[in-house]
Amino acid sequence: MSRQPGDADENKGGLPRISNQLSRASKSRAGMWFWEVDRVLLFLPLLLIAIGLVAVAAASPATARRYSDATHIVQPMYYFWRQLMWVCICVPVLILVSMLPTSLARRLSLAGALVFLGLMMLLPIIGHEVNGAKRWISLGISDLQPSEFLKPMFIVSTAWILSFRAKDPELPVMIVTGAITALIAVLLMLQPDFGQTILFGTVWVILLMLSGISPAAIASLGGMAVAGVVAAYLFYGTARTRIDNFLFPTKEAALADRYQVEMAHDTLTAGGLFGAGPGSGQIKFRLPEAHTDYIFSVIGEEFGLIACGIIVLLYLAIVVRVLMKLLDEEDPFRLLAAAGLASQFGVQALINMAVNTGIAPSKGMTLPFISYGGSSMIALSIGYGLLLAFTRRNPYLKRSPYTGRWSKAA
Template identity: 30%
Template sequence: MANRIKEKYLARKKYFDYPMLFLVIFLILFGMVMIFSTSSYKSTITYGNPYHWLIRQAAAVVIGAVFMIAFCKIDYRVFKHLFFARGCYGLSIALLVIVLAIGAAKKGSVRWISIGGFQFQPSEFAKILLVMYLAYTLSRNAGKMRSFWDTLKVLLKCVPVIGLVAYQNLSTALVICAITGVMVFVVSPKTKELIGVALGMVGVLVAYLAFSSSYRNERLQIWLHPESHEKGLQTMQALYAIGSGGIFGKGLGQSMQKMGFVPESHNDMIFSIICEELGLFGAICLILVFMALIWRMLLIAMNAEDLFGSLIAIGFMTHIAVQVFINIAVVTNTIPPTGIPLPFISYGGSSILAIMAEMGIVLSISKRIRL
């Protein structure tokens, strides 16, 4: 009798992934500490205030916390409607078209929309919108995707979004391609064909980098010969920072390379300063924290109440995993240089807002898991 009552209680008991929430909070706080450490010198020189970039990031984190709590409170199943899915698809295209029409230029690229002095990067939010659209489409048509053509039709619907992003930001388009590919791969039975398409796309990308515009070909040359290329300074300085950190680092705030030697030290190249200040030990610990977060998201995806929630968790998990891999690979010169921020850690309001919103949705999915 007691066992039966216990079983009924456990069957009704709701779950909440507190380990994931702890990991998210830790990464956000650690990111703010590292942003202050890496930006304080340059911020003092440029603005006469060591807290300039820290304050801006803190403001974005506060807004992101509101988004994360709101999405966590909302039952994710309210998004499981055709109207919402089509709205996500249409809104993502509309935002990306607006960028091309009236976007604000920054560092030679038009990737931002400026409203009343506030700038945001629509491509970051396009990732969320596309994941929600794909989750609905794939969950509704999972049983119908029997042929490769059925799978290809879903992929082709994503081409306009990927194309608009790639026009100005190839690296972000690659992340979106990875998210799309993994989500479709999970549902489609045509795994061999999808692997073939993925390998073909990698070959096309390599050829494109090698033989397309001089700008992208130059990046390939920087990757191959950073020590001799005239624009290989950033890569070499990042490698110097990693090497000089040793096993346990120079100590928090003691980096020399952040003092103007490593460009974007508080942004895309922040991992090199982490290695310099906290050493190999600190870098490995950070990677393990990311791996733990990805594992928690995978567990939520595996135990989600429905396929819709599972696909959302998989999409956002892929987003985090791919960006972490690309950022660290670029900093260590494992792949050609490209501009991808390190999730939770790199400076960037749009990035942290989008990621915290994603984490709120995943936590909402975890709340529907029954023990």
């Protein structure tokens, strides 16, 4: 068969073929994904990851100095290069998960929830202890934190159970999901991890409210939440210590939790509106866990409060964008799953920033896509990939404003 005049140019370098794969007429998986995925929601986490790399580069020298001693010297940019490695892993994970069909994403999430719940049960036996907490499983090159991976799986599984309420309001879905949440809370408090316990409970309540439970049930949940906090203070030593150190600081507390909160606040505000400049921050060298829990404060010192405000707006933009996408969603499962994942993302960011600003006691929770960490980055990528998968829309369908039905776009 003879070659047409433009054939050599079209195949050169393979670029036109890639373009054809992503064209609107393409029916390939990559082509359909490219047009179905919300590209604003895809761009925002990539922007946060880029900001995170800059922030970890700023925090790395401080953390390296803290963990260096006479026998072990940590290179100043060690944590930056490690974070760059995790980014190279997590970005492909995010994209691959976002390409999953809804049914497969649901099945894998249900299976993953069982696996990571089982690993959490095994933590007292096989867990690796760090700073008095048994939250990790050592894998040699890194540590695996099962609760980080369980979060998105738990949300999808809970959304799936609650979605049955749309078919039969009499099903005891609130009791079933409440029992699962209580089991996870007990396992988390045994680690101990009070911050993650609050996060799981908050997201469960949000999902219940979105599923349409009665006002009486919501009031009962509010009463149970207050009772739970009081019980935690009375019978759970970790919660009592954290609350006491935050509300009633003593000399001992000033050397522990209160010191961290106050130092984070001082670091955050040291740079003023525009910051001291990249690499010019000095208070960060006295800040514990500058690359993880308190990286928001490092951003404040080096890049200013305006930069912190922009980051807050980016997180808010993600949540608002998801809610706007779900306004006309008819599938109860997709609605609950996507809203729950967005809520987890937003609540986790809110808790971390509240700790950094001194509004809340220290909880050991990372800032999504910005803080350093392997488990956290990959788990967040899986969760955000699921969020993108559940908010994808067929580009060839358009919903009628009159009938509410989906049909082929003109």
